[in-house]
Amino acid sequence: MTGARDLAALLPLAIPAAAACLLPIAALDKDQSAQKWIRGAMFFMAMLALLGSFFYVTQLWSTGHQPVYAQLSMDRLAQFAAIFVLIAAALTVLQLWDHLHQEGWVKGECLALLLTSVSGMMLFTATTHLMLLFIGLELFSIPLYALTATLRTRSEAAEGGMKYFLTGAVASSCFLMGAVLLYGVTGTLDVSEMGIRLSVAKGLDPLALVGAALLLLGFLFKASAAPFHQWTPDAYEGAPHPIAAFMSVATKGVALIALLRIFPGLVAGGDSLLGVKVRMAIALAAVLTMIVGNLTALVQTRIKRMLAYSSISHAGYLLLAFVAGTPQAFTGVLFYLVAYLAMNMGAFGLLTAFGLVGERVTFDHLRGLGWKRPGVSIAATLCLLSLAGIPPTAGFFGKYMIFKELVQTGHVGLTVLAVLASLVSVYYYLRIPVALWLEQPKTSIEREAAELPAVDAPFAGATVLVCGALVLACGFLQTLLVNGFVARVIRDWMGIIR
Amino acid sequence: MTPANSFWTEVLQGGLSGYILLALLIFVIGLATVLLRRSLLMQFMGVELMINAANLALLAFARFKNGDVQATTFYLFIIAVAACEAAVGLALIVGLYRHRQTTDSDRADALRQ
Numbered sequence: 001m002t003g004a005r006d007l008a009a010l011l012p013l014a015i016p017a018a019a020a021c022l023l024p025i026a027a028l029d030k031d032q033s034a035q036k037w038i039r040g041a042m043f044f045m046a047m048l049a050l051l052g053s054f055f056y057v058t059q060l061w062s063t064g065h066q067p068v069y070a071q072l073s074m075d076r077l078a079q080f081a082a083i084f085v086l087i088a089a090a091l092t093v094l095q096l097w098d099h100l101h102q103e104g105w106v107k108g109e110c111l112a113l114l115l116t117s118v119s120g121m122m123l124f125t126a127t128t129h130l131m132l133l134f135i136g137l138e139l140f141s142i143p144l145y146a147l148t149a150t151l152r153t154r155s156e157a158a159e160g161g162m163k164y165f166l167t168g169a170v171a172s173s174c175f176l177m178g179a180v181l182l183y184g185v186t187g188t189l190d191v192s193e194m195g196i197r198l199s200v201a202k203g204l205d206p207l208a209l210v211g212a213a214l215l216l217l218g219f220l221f222k223a224s225a226a227p228f229h230q231w232t233p234d235a236y237e238g239a240p241h242p243i244a245a246f247m248s249v250a251t252k253g254v255a256l257i258a259l260l261r262i263f264p265g266l267v268a269g270g271d272s273l274l275g276v277k278v279r280m281a282i283a284l285a286a287v288l289t290m291i292v293g294n295l296t297a298l299v300q301t302r303i304k305r306m307l308a309y310s311s312i313s314h315a316g317y318l319l320l321a322f323v324a325g326t327p328q329a330f331t332g333v334l335f336y337l338v339a340y341l342a343m344n345m346g347a348f349g350l351l352t353a354f355g356l357v358g359e360r361v362t363f364d365h366l367r368g369l370g371w372k373r374p375g376v377s378i379a380a381t382l383c384l385l386s387l388a389g390i391p392p393t394a395g396f397f398g399k400y401m402i403f404k405e406l407v408q409t410g411h412v413g414l415t416v417l418a419v420l421a422s423l424v425s426v427y428y429y430l431r432i433p434v435a436l437w438l439e440q441p442k443t444s445i446e447r448e449a450a451e452l453p454a455v456d457a458p459f460a461g462a463t464v465l466v467c468g469a470l471v472l473a474c475g476f477l478q479t480l481l482v483n484g485f486v487a488r489v490i491r492d493w494m495g496i497i498r
Numbered sequence: 499m500t501p502a503n504s505f506w507t508e509v510l511q512g513g514l515s516g517y518i519l520l521a522l523l524i525f526v527i528g529l530a531t532v533l534l535r536r537s538l539l540m541q542f543m544g545v546e547l548m549i550n551a552a553n554l555a556l557l558a559f560a561r562f563k564n565g566d567v568q569a570t571t572f573y574l575f576i577i578a579v580a581a582c583e584a585a586v587g588l589a590l591i592v593g594l595y596r597h598r599q600t601t602d603s604d605r606a607d608a609l610r611q
Contacts, residue, residue, distance in 0.1 A: 189568055
């Protein structure tokens with residue numbers, strides 16, 4: 001047991017958790033009788049907690065302090081993950097304010113659940129201990145099940161939440177069983193220690209193989225990689241738009257960062273029998289994910305389903321980096337995640353900014369809207385171009401960094417497939433800008449929109465603008481970002497392992 | 499004695515492999531329940547079976563490692579987490595039932611295209 005007891009490691013998690021405990025007190029209202037200032041105070045409190053945690057983590061980052069509390073280590077990788085999650089959550093809270101008012105269902109428990117999820121994600125990425133990994137996994141998943149079904153007056157939301165819950169609970173119990181089996185084989189709950197013991201063991205214990213496979217299933221499920229992706233479109237469609245964005249960005253991000261953290265332990269040096277099999281499984285999942293995600297996204301008529309399949313296909317590109325397995329490829333993963341945060345938040349934010357409520361938002365609803373609010377639409381168009389991987393946006397460089405490493409480690413076939421897949425994706429991403437700028441609005445939809453009150457979504461609009469700017473900034477300043485920020489994470493983290 | 503024979507003797511005499519075999523069996527039964535049954539409540543019970551199978555295996559491993567404290571603590575945490583999951587899961591089932599008047603998971607198909 002390590003004797004380190006540095007409370008600084010706990011504080012980034014504790015701040016959102018404490019706010020999550022306080023928020024329900026403010027949320028004690030029946031129906032929608034709460035005064036506007038109470039609602040404002042709830043959102044303000046949530047933002048304050050996220051900002052407080054954010055400033056604390058950035059403080060740790062700038063001083064280079066890497067505190068450890070027993071099994072929980074807030075090292076550079078965990079700090080990166082925390083910053084990533086906090087920014088995603090802050091953008092989500094801003095978009096939620098507008099979206100929940102559009103839906104007429106402003107509840108404080110949404111924020112409390114979101115903040116609980118945030119601290120769970122930080123815990124999940126800050127440890128290699130299987131017990132803490134499991135608690136972190138459940139701490140961020142369980143609130144997300146409830147968040148998906150939060151608009152409970154709507155039957156689609158309840159259905160989406162139920163589907164997400166059932167599949168998610170199965171994946172969590174598989175993860176748990178995998179963890180237990182690996183513990184039984186190696187006698188330790190720490191994955192990095194496990195890797196050492198597995199690499200010296202002769203032969204391959206079938207229990208270890210089953211355990212590793214079940215553990216990997218849990219991660220792939222959370223990253224929504226095929227063949228464990230079926231929940232994604234239904235859950236995203238049932239969830240409020242900002243929550244769907246948060247799930248797609250943060251859940252995928254932390255699942256991949258946590259996988260990155262335990263990956264060296266799991267592949268046990270890389271040349272062991274188990275390591276080879278794990279790599280093969282990941283390569284297979286990546287290929288399947290890219291093909292299924294991109295081809296299914298082509299035929300979708302509803303925007304949120306299309307974005308859900310697009311998020312599946314992005315999980316495929318990100319998993320390819322694990323096949324390459326070099327430090328540069330992992331740098332690519334983290335850079336890609338930053339870019340993905342901006343572009344996906346922007347794409348989902350577009351729906352909120354235009355006040356398109358309900359779970360059946362089709363491409364027709366967006367027709368001709370670009371000319372009405374050009375600023376937001378230009379920013380969203382940038383985000384979509386970035387999702388499609390068109391230079392000089394951030395998405396292009398993220399893909400470029402991963403694919404380059406893939407070629408250099410000799411996986412040319414995989415790279416060709418990935419490039420083809422991302423070429424296919426250009427078609428469905430461009431349907432949104434085409435609808436926004438080039439197509440005439442349908443008269444029936446225009447008449448419907450005229451009857452509703454005018455859309456006023458200042459915060460959501462602002463987040464889309466921020467995302468658009470971030471996409472461009474990550475594109476143009478990518479060397480700065482990579483050298484100063486992302487590469488440092490991997491370098492420091494790799495230093496800990498060796 | 500053949501290896502197969504010695505395996506079964508160990509199982510019958512309360513060795514570790516007996517517990518693991520039972521745990522894996524319960525796990526598979528739970529998974530089959532989730533996949534095959536069409537009532538949300540039964541599927542939910544299947545999930546609970548899977549979690550408890552993992553619990554059983556964990557405790558068995560811990561006992562045969564001289565009562566490893568870390569694993570035993572893990573077991574207590576799993577129970578707490580499973581209870582939280584049950585709370586949210588049952589709430590979701592009730593929520594869906596209020597809309598559809600059924601807990602048949604085949605009828606939850608409004609989101610399909």
